Structure formats: structure tokens, C-alpha cells
Amino acid sequence: MTSQFPAARPRRLRRTPALRRMVTGVRLHPSELILPLFVKEGLTEPRPVGAMPGVVQHTRDSLRKAAHEAAEAGVGCVMLFGIPEEKDGYGSAADDPEGITQVALRDLAAEVGDALVVGADTCLDEVTDHGHCGVLTPSGEVDNDLTLERYASMAVAQAEAGSQLISPSGMMDGQVGYIRRALDRAGHPHVAILAYSAKFASGFYGPFREAVEMPANFSNRNAYQQDPAGYRGESLREVALDIEEGADIVMVKPALAYLDILHQVKAMSDVPVAAYQVSGEYAMIEAAAANGWIDRERAIMESLVAIRRAGADLILTYWATEVARSL
Numbered sequence: 001m002t003s004q005f006p007a008a009r010p011r012r013l014r015r016t017p018a019l020r021r022m023v024t025g026v027r028l029h030p031s032e033l034i035l036p037l038f039v040k041e042g043l044t045e046p047r048p049v050g051a052m053p054g055v056v057q058h059t060r061d062s063l064r065k066a067a068h069e070a071a072e073a074g075v076g077c078v079m080l081f082g083i084p085e086e087k088d089g090y091g092s093a094a095d096d097p098e099g100i101t102q103v104a105l106r107d108l109a110a111e112v113g114d115a116l117v118v119g120a121d122t123c124l125d126e127v128t129d130h131g132h133c134g135v136l137t138p139s140g141e142v143d144n145d146l147t148l149e150r151y152a153s154m155a156v157a158q159a160e161a162g163s164q165l166i167s168p169s170g171m172m173d174g175q176v177g178y179i180r181r182a183l184d185r186a187g188h189p190h191v192a193i194l195a196y197s198a199k200f201a202s203g204f205y206g207p208f209r210e211a212v213e214m215p216a217n218f219s220n221r222n223a224y225q226q227d228p229a230g231y232r233g234e235s236l237r238e239v240a241l242d243i244e245e246g247a248d249i250v251m252v253k254p255a256l257a258y259l260d261i262l263h264q265v266k267a268m269s270d271v272p273v274a275a276y277q278v279s280g281e282y283a284m285i286e287a288a289a290a291n292g293w294i295d296r297e298r299a300i301m302e303s304l305v306a307i308r309r310a311g312a313d314l315i316l317t318y319w320a321t322e323v324a325r326s327l
Helices: 006-014 017-023 060-073 100-112 144-161 175-185 206-211 234-245 256-268 279-290 296-310 320-326
Strands: 033-040 056-058 077-083 117-122 165-168 192-199 249-253 273-276 314-316
Touching (some): 033 056, 033 060, 033 320, 056 060, 060 100, 060 320, 077 100, 077 165, 100 117, 100 144, 117 144, 144 165, 144 175, 165 175, 175 192, 175 234, 192 234, 192 256, 206 279, 234 256, 256 273, 256 296
Parallel strands (some): 033 077, 033 314, 077 117, 117 165, 165 192, 192 249, 249 273, 273 314
């Protein structure tokens, strides 16, 4: 009998798992996943991050173990965030060859550098005592140009320690071009830049700030991160400027609340586009699952598929290793 509802015919391809797999329009692959990792100077045991169940501040030893597990699962990249024991207003640990980020980068480059990409966050918020992404003026504002000098020095130190991917995340004007020139002058033209090009002043970063031990009196970053309700086209302009300055990959952060921006960036970009599933997104799913309100595995996969569907070529997610094993 002929169907009276021809519009319903697509349901024929949803009937079985095999049919759904055959015609699926969005696929995740382990190599497209990037695992953020925290390493804390001076720890003797991994320290759990309270707001992020399952995430820890690593020791150097546990960091190496986590990187090996990621590589074995097929994860494409690990992104390192180093937390020094001592912080100051200048972020002195940022470019110290013996600073925790550089030491850990050398560890990972030696251990897993041939199996996956080893990258590092190139920002001062983890290493300053005030928690801002740059050096502050006496009046408390971020000094853009002095901060660019710090980023350049930091990027060169990371490259010399073995980082294959430099990731400026501070949203300073001109940061990509300044870092590109510094890397080239220092003999690192082969080192790629993943630019946090559309990074919003979001309420979803709270758990991350616990993980990198930002001060309790930390103030907001509205003056340099993008306004969630900002004017249309602002993000695309920022992305276009970063590409012009030499970004090899551009990123939208956070992911789920900005899928419209991600879609627009993908449509205009001629370089790979990444999205960061940030700590607040992670914590919400873990908390809801712990209370029995949602199916944890299903929600994780649905959130990642949504990010991929919107246009992300690469996804930073704290579930990278777990998800990679399941694919």
C-alpha cells in the first residue's frame, strides 16, 4: 500500500542501528579531539578539581600517564595548562625554561610527541597572581602591548620546550601576528598557531578558574573578551584578523552557547576551525548525570555531535580520551 504520508519516508532510514550508521551525517573521530590537561608544580599526587569530577591537577608522572592513555586512544592532541607554585604580576613562570609548563612540555614531547600533537596554552592567567590574561597597568587595566611582548617570549619558550602548537588565548589585539613574527625570528617557522579568535566573556569558565587556582577576588575580563550580546559580525572580524596575521587554526570558545558563531566562522574560514567545550559545559553534564537527571554517556555524545555538526573540525573536550575509546 502506498504511504499517504510521503514526508515521513526519511523514517525508513532510522529503523535500525545499522541503517542509522550507514546514513549518519555527522561522524566523530578520535584524531579530531584535543584533551586539555592541567599540571601543577610541586605536587606529589594528582589533585582532584572539585568542580570537575574526573579531572585532576597532574603531577609530572601522572601527566605522562594521561598523555600515553590519550595517545593509545587515538586522541589527536593534548593541550597543556601549567600552574606554578609561585605567581606574580608579570607571570615570570610563563617563559622560564624551568617553569612547570616548559618542563612538562619537554616530558610530553619526549614521551608522546610522535604519537599525537603536543600543545600548550599561551596566556598569563594561569601564572599571574591577579588572574588576568595580561600584564596590568598601575590603574588595573591590561597593557596590550606589554602583554604581547610577554606572549612572544612565552611562545618561544614553549616552542623550544617542544610544543608543536602555540595557543594564544588572551584576546589581545595583534597577538597572532606578534607571536608569528617572534617564532619565525627564533627559528620556529614550523610551529603552528591555534588562535582563540572568538573567545567570549562567559559565565561557563568557573570550574577552569578553580583548576588553575585563580585568586578569589578575580575580576571580569569584559574589557578584552567578546561580549556575548555584542554586535553582529564582531566575531567574524576577529577571526579574519587572526587568519590575516598567520593563524593556522582558529577557535570559538565556549562551544555549545555559541554554535551560531561557530557555524558562521566555519562558513568564512579557510583554515581549520576548533571549538572548546569548556569547563562549565563539562561540569553541568557531570553534575546532572550524578543526580540521575540525564543519561551521562548519551548527553556527552550528543553535545559533541552538536559541536561537530555546527562546523567544528576540532573539539577541545575534557572527555577526549573517554570518547575516543568509545568511537
